[in-house]
Amino acid sequence: MTRAIDVVLPLVVALLFVLLWHAFVATTGIAPYLVPPPAEVGHEAWEHAGDLLAATARTGAAAAIALVASIAGGLVVAFVFAQSPLVARSLYPYAIFLQTVPVVAIAPLVIIWSGPGLRSVVVIAFLVAVFPIITSGTTGLTSVDRDLHDLFRIYRASRWQTFWKLRLPHALPDIVTGAQVSGGLAVIGAIVGEVFAGYGAEAHGLGYLVVVTAGQLKTAYLFAAIAACTLLGLLFFAGLGWTRAAVTRRWRAVS
Amino acid sequence: MKALVALALACAVACGDGGSAPGGRTVRLALNWFPESEHGGYFAAIVHGLYREAGLAMDVRPGGPGVAVVPRVASREVEFGVVNADDVVAARAAGAAVVALLAPIHRSPWCVMVHEAAGIHRLADLHDLTLAMQAGSPYLAWLERHARLGNVRVVPYPGTVAEFLVNPRYAQQAYVFSEPILAAAKGGDPLCLPIAELGFDPYASVLVTSDALLHAEPELVRGVVEASARGWARYAEEPGPTNVHILSRNPEIGRAALDRGAAALRPLVLDDDARRDGVGSMRAERWQTLVGQMRELGLVEGLLDATALHDGRFVPRPAP
Amino acid sequence: MEEDGADAVVVDPDALAEATDVGVRFPNGTDALDGVSLRLRPAELVAVVGPSGCGKSTLLRVLAGLLAPTRGGVRTARGAVGIVFQQPTLLAWRTVVANVTLPLELAGVRSGEATARALAQLARVGLGDVARVFPIELSGGMRMRAALARALVTEPQLLLLDEPFASVDELTRERLGEDVVALRATQQFAALLVTHSVSEAVFLADRVLVMSPRPGRLVGEVAVPFGRTRDAALRASPVFAKITGEIDERLRRAPA
Secondary structure, eight states: OOOHHHHHHHHHHHHHHHHHHHHHHHHHOOOTTTSOOHHHHHHHHHHTHHHHHHHHHHHHHHHHHHHHHHHHHHHHHHHHHHHOHHHHHHHHHHHHHHHTSOHHHHHHHHHHHHOSSHHHHHHHHHHHHHHHHHHHHHHHHHOOOHHHHHHHHHTTOOHHHHIIIIIHHHHHHHHHHHHHHHHHHHHHHHHHHHHHHOOOSSOOOHHHHHHHHHHTTOHHHHHHHHHHHHHHHHHHHHHHHHHHHHHHTTTOOOO | OHHHHHHHHHHHHHTSSSSOBTTBEEEEEEOSSSSOGGGHHHHHHHHTTHHHHTTEEEEEEOOOTTOOSHHHHHTTSSSEEEEOHHHHHHHHHTTOOEEEEEOOBOSOOEEEEEEGGGTOOSGGGOEEEEEEEOTTOHHHHHHHHHSOOEEEEEEEOOSSSHHHHHOTTEEEEEETTSHHHHHHHTTOOEEEEEGGGGTOOOOBSEEEEEHHHHHHOHHHHHHHHHHHHHHHHHHHHOOHHHHHHHHHHOGGGOHHHHHHHHHHHHHHHSSHHHHHHOTTOOOHHHHHHHHHHHHHTTSOOSOOOGGGGBOOTTSOOOOO | OEEEESSOOOOOTTOSEEEEEEEEEOTTSOEEEEEEEEEEOTTOEEEEEOOTTSSHHHHHHHHHTSSOOSEEEEEEOSSOEEEEOSSOOOOTTSOHHHHHHHHHHHTTOOHHHHHHHHHHHHHHTTOGGGTTSOGGGSOHHHHHHHHHHHHHTTOOSEEEEESTTTTSOHHHHHHHHHHHHHHHHHSOOEEEEEESOHHHHHHHOSEEEEEOSSSBOEEEEEEOTTOSOOOGGGGGSHHHHHHHHHHHHHHHHSOO
């Protein structure tokens, strides 16, 4: 249960930040296309509220699709790793390694193969978001107490029964924690994907807005777009955090 | 042997980046792309010693994708920059105090490159294509307003001609002296449809500096503008030696593309306006028109004084 | 009868579980068990006591079929086996009743019948009121009782208890012991109890086997004459003290 104070305190910090920002701009007289004053950013956000909301929705949709695909795909891989130690030992290091390949290097490659548009954006976001699911899922599925495994063996449970009734529920808290990380990464991946994939005939995402406003030196609008990116990321994080709390509330590990 | 190494090192240090070189006061020029024939006049002024004669050592900083020139000039990180006229308008609209000094390319080289075989001869008739354009560019905005664009799918500009060569229903933004020449060299059938045809005609390869520098050191600015203008006149007549130099700074582009590019540029530089008012001269009405057009596109809000955008007082007039 | 082991074994038709000359050598070369033989008859509760690390838990795992002996043989009667570990090992994400139905589920029993049997078993251990609660909300003692209920829900012929009450405090341990006694009165099962608590062994068992330190060998057997009905007062009786004393003596004398 989030208490009021947990919301109020960060908001106070945000307010202080805005005040400091305003003071900084006012005293240093810095050029508005480098650091616009908060009032101007707010004005631009209000002016372009419709565009910003539409772009946020578009990016959010791409990230959500990628997240669902990541959870599904990641769980399949985690399942394979958990069921076959041989496969796990051969491929798991690559799962770790591939996480380090920067998305800005992958994105153009994906565009070349798959063309610009929503599909590429989702693929790029998927490639970024899937790995935490694989690692957390594999950990969760393979970290079960030996005693619990013995219990299932004594009762002659089949491999499928053991997976479905023991390993998967045991892994669920790990998986939703991984999903929370993946959610943030999916948003980042979608934005980066949009920067490269640009736009199609459909509406634009936040990545597109960032590129265009930066190119046109409309820095206040750019700040507003960045704020929208941050809020989208927060939304995913909070939403998944709430899911995680709901799942694990009664499930804290009991010996 | 050791003396030779020491001499080589001393040369390397002396000829290195920044600092005061034997040539005199160092000034930096930021380009808006990789070195190309588009920047020919500035390189020609280096190659033919025109900056040196003015007591200046010109340090050219190449640009590339995503490199912003205007903020660096406005903040005086570099003294001069090369941009297009629409960049100057957008910059001043955003509050960046940069001013245009010299506009060598009098007709916009910006065009849409289509396949000859597609049978489209006017921009207004673009249809049934995939069109690769840079996001947010005013050229795209103008095209969308003034051309029919029936069943045209807009995709991001890739920076190469690779897709154009393999896809007959593909068109992309291009500069008349650049991509079409590359495409033709690789066996394609490019046809350039200039944006100027639709009435949007910003100057290109414009030399800019910050208001502050112009105010503080007008003589320095004069020296650079004069040398650059003479460099452009030289490049239009005799691009060869300069192209060798440009090739050394951008080996990927290839000598042929540079030579053909220079040839395509010549009529855009040595036009009637240049013969009358000088190479690189600017006309106030053109700037006024451009500001109005950019306002029409929604890229300029509020008041903008077109006369503050340009200051051509140092452009050398032709001998009578 | 199920057979599990390399050598031929002597068959006692009455035995529910039989270990013959069982030895277990771990991959690193240490011997955990060295030639242990025992026999369990129906409805008898046998306790195995010994110092920590003597291999008594290993013996239990061999009898459970979880570990194959490197020497000797094990036979266990076909039929359900129940097991209680040192920790309750309940599934945190299931309610108490769902935990108890687990063995029945795994055996393919219909869910309605499984729940009914589970509830009945829970009532027998006094947890009828908390059937729908999650394990995290229970005390340590209640969780152990739930584990006990789970072990007995399949009405096994053999119950294996591996230091089952080591994780709870002494008072709870005594009460849990009394629960086991009560359960033996209403349900028929043989049991093997592994423990390091001599008093617990004497309170619950019909026979107490004494094991030497590693490598484990059975070095003595003491009969416990108390019969089925035992109450808390028994722990204070002089006979009780005498028997525990005797076992303590054997433990001390056991060759290291």
